[in-house]
Amino acid sequence: MSQDTPPASPATGRDFYADLMRASQTSRAGFLAERERWLRGVPVEGREELLFEFEMLLRAVERYLNLNTVVDARDRPLVTRDFHEELADVRDAMDRAIRVARHLQDPDSDQKMVFRKYVETQLADDRIRRALIEEELDQETPPESLFVLREAFDALKNLLDHLLKLPVANLGLFQDVGKLALREIVLNRYFRPFRPLEFRVEYDRLRSVRLLDTLSTLSDEQRTLFATCFLGLFRLLHYLAYVDAEGQPPYPRRVRVLLALVRSEANSLASWMHAELSPKAGSKSLQAATLRAARDIARETERVAREVLVNLDRDMEAPSRAAAAFTTLLRTQVVVLVETLAPNGGLADGVFDELMSPQEAALRLRKDLWVYAQLCRTAETHLRAEDVPAAERALDALKSFLEYFHAGGYQLLRYADYDAFDRFTALLVELPWPPEGPGIRARLAEDLRRFVQTLETTFHAVSRRTLLQGRGFDRQEAEALRDRFLSAPAR
Numbered sequence: 001m002s003q004d005t006p007p008a009s010p011a012t013g014r015d016f017y018a019d020l021m022r023a024s025q026t027s028r029a030g031f032l033a034e035r036e037r038w039l040r041g042v043p044v045e046g047r048e049e050l051l052f053e054f055e056m057l058l059r060a061v062e063r064y065l066n067l068n069t070v071v072d073a074r075d076r077p078l079v080t081r082d083f084h085e086e087l088a089d090v091r092d093a094m095d096r097a098i099r100v101a102r103h104l105q106d107p108d109s110d111q112k113m114v115f116r117k118y119v120e121t122q123l124a125d126d127r128i129r130r131a132l133i134e135e136e137l138d139q140e141t142p143p144e145s146l147f148v149l150r151e152a153f154d155a156l157k158n159l160l161d162h163l164l165k166l167p168v169a170n171l172g173l174f175q176d177v178g179k180l181a182l183r184e185i186v187l188n189r190y191f192r193p194f195r196p197l198e199f200r201v202e203y204d205r206l207r208s209v210r211l212l213d214t215l216s217t218l219s220d221e222q223r224t225l226f227a228t229c230f231l232g233l234f235r236l237l238h239y240l241a242y243v244d245a246e247g248q249p250p251y252p253r254r255v256r257v258l259l260a261l262v263r264s265e266a267n268s269l270a271s272w273m274h275a276e277l278s279p280k281a282g283s284k285s286l287q288a289a290t291l292r293a294a295r296d297i298a299r300e301t302e303r304v305a306r307e308v309l310v311n312l313d314r315d316m317e318a319p320s321r322a323a324a325a326f327t328t329l330l331r332t333q334v335v336v337l338v339e340t341l342a343p344n345g346g347l348a349d350g351v352f353d354e355l356m357s358p359q360e361a362a363l364r365l366r367k368d369l370w371v372y373a374q375l376c377r378t379a380e381t382h383l384r385a386e387d388v389p390a391a392e393r394a395l396d397a398l399k400s401f402l403e404y405f406h407a408g409g410y411q412l413l414r415y416a417d418y419d420a421f422d423r424f425t426a427l428l429v430e431l432p433w434p435p436e437g438p439g440i441r442a443r444l445a446e447d448l449r450r451f452v453q454t455l456e457t458t459f460h461a462v463s464r465r466t467l468l469q470g471r472g473f474d475r476q477e478a479e480a481l482r483d484r485f486l487s488a489p490a491r
Helices: 016-023 026-040 047-064 084-104 107-122 126-137 142-163 171-186 209-215 220-244 254-280 284-307 318-341 358-384 388-407 415-430 438-463 475-486
Strands: none
Touching (some): 016 220, 026 142, 047 171, 047 220, 084 142, 084 171, 084 254, 142 171, 209 220, 209 318, 209 358, 254 284, 254 318, 284 318, 358 388, 358 438, 358 475, 388 415, 388 475, 415 438
16 A cells, blocks of 8 residues: 555544554553553653663663573583573673663652651661551552562672672572562562563654555455564564674673673574464465575574574674674575565665655655545544534544554654554544534534644644755655545545
8 A cells, every 4th residue: 555545444643553562462451541641741852761761770680691592502401500690690680670670760758768768777667667568568659660670680789799609600509690680570560561462652763654555455354464473573672782782892781781682582483483373464475475484594593592692701793794694694585585575665675764764654744644634624524514414424524533643653662652643532432423512513523623732733843854954845645545534535
C-alpha cells in the first residue's frame, strides 16, 4: 500500500503495535500501565532511554548469571574454574544499573525513602520497624519498586566487592550470587525485566516508514508475526548501540554482560522464527526466507561466540569485533525480510540506512500531522455550523484517517507526545456514534479545537528539526492525502 493510500477496510484508530506489545505482557498489564503513567511524569531528559538501559542491564545480569550463557561446555571443568572475571563483570553492570536508577528517581521521593530507611535502623520498637520494612517491600508504587531494587543491587555490589578479594571464586559462589540477584530481579513488581519477545510501548517502536508501510499491507496474523520479528531484531540492535557507545578499548566490564545478552536473545529469536514465524509466514517464498533468516542468525551467533566472544579475556578489540559482527548480521536480516515482503520496494541491496532514514520519517510525520489538523478543523467547522450530515461525513473521514495514522505517523512520534494523542483518540473512538444533540456536538467541537493546537505545536516542532532544514513542506502532496480521506465513501 502506498503511504498516501487510505486503509482498505474500516476500523477505529487503534495502535496495532501497542496492542501487540500489551498482548505479550497480559499477566502484568496493570503494573505496566501504572509504570507507564509514572514514567510520563518523570522530569528527566531521555527518561525512556534511561528506563530501557536499566531494564537491559537487569536482563543482562539475569542472563549472565546463567551458566549456559557464560560458560563454554568445551572449556575446562566447572569445578576447577575461577569465576573472578565473571563476578567482576556482574559487579560493573550492577554499578551502572544503580547509577541509572538514581537518574530515574525523583529527588524528593528518593530522599524520603532514604530517610525512612535510616529511621528503620534507629527504631528500638520492633513492631514499628517491621511495619516500615513491610511497607517498603510491598512496592506499592513504581518509585518504591525502583528504590527497593536499587538498594538490593547496592547491597549485592558491596558483597561482590568483598567476594572479589578472595583468592578463588568457585562455582558454588558464582551460583549463589546468581540466586540472590535473580530473586531480587524477578520479584520486583514494576521493573521485572522484559522476557524475550516481550516489548514495551515506552521504547520498542518501528521507526522506518518503508517498514511500517510494508507491514500495513499484511493480513492480521502475518502482521503480528512479522512485527514481532522486526521488534525483536531492533531490540537486539538497540542493545548493541550500548556497546558501540563505549568508544575505544579498554571497554568497561559490563560490555561482556551485554554481549552475553545479545547472544542469548539472538538464539531465542532464531528459535522462535524457526518454530513460529516460518510455518505461518504465508507463501512458500516467505516461509523459505524466514527459515533462512532464522538459520543465518543462529549460525552466525554461534560463530561469533566460538571465534570472538571466547577471546574477550585476551583480545581488547574482541568486544568491538563481536558488536560489529552482530550488527551486520541483524541489519542484513532486517533488509532481507523487508525486501522479501515488498520485492519491488526499491531498496538497494543491504542499504539499512536507507530503510531507517530519519529524514524520511520526519517528512512523513510532518505531512500526517498537517492532514490530521486539517481533518479536525473540517469536522469542527461543520459541528459549529450545526451541519450534522457534513459533520458526520467529516468525522467518518477523521476516524478512517486514525487507522492510517496509527499504522504509520503515530509510530514516528516521540514518547512524550503519545499521551495527548492517546487521550484524543480514546475520546473520538468512545464517542456515542453518531454524536447526537447540540450539547455533545458543541463539546466535541471544542475538543477538536484544542487538539488542533496540539497538532500544530507538534507540527512546528517537527518542522524545526535540523534534518528538515531546507526541505520545504509539500503542501500539494499533503492536500491530496487529505482529500482522499474527505472524498472516501461514508462507512
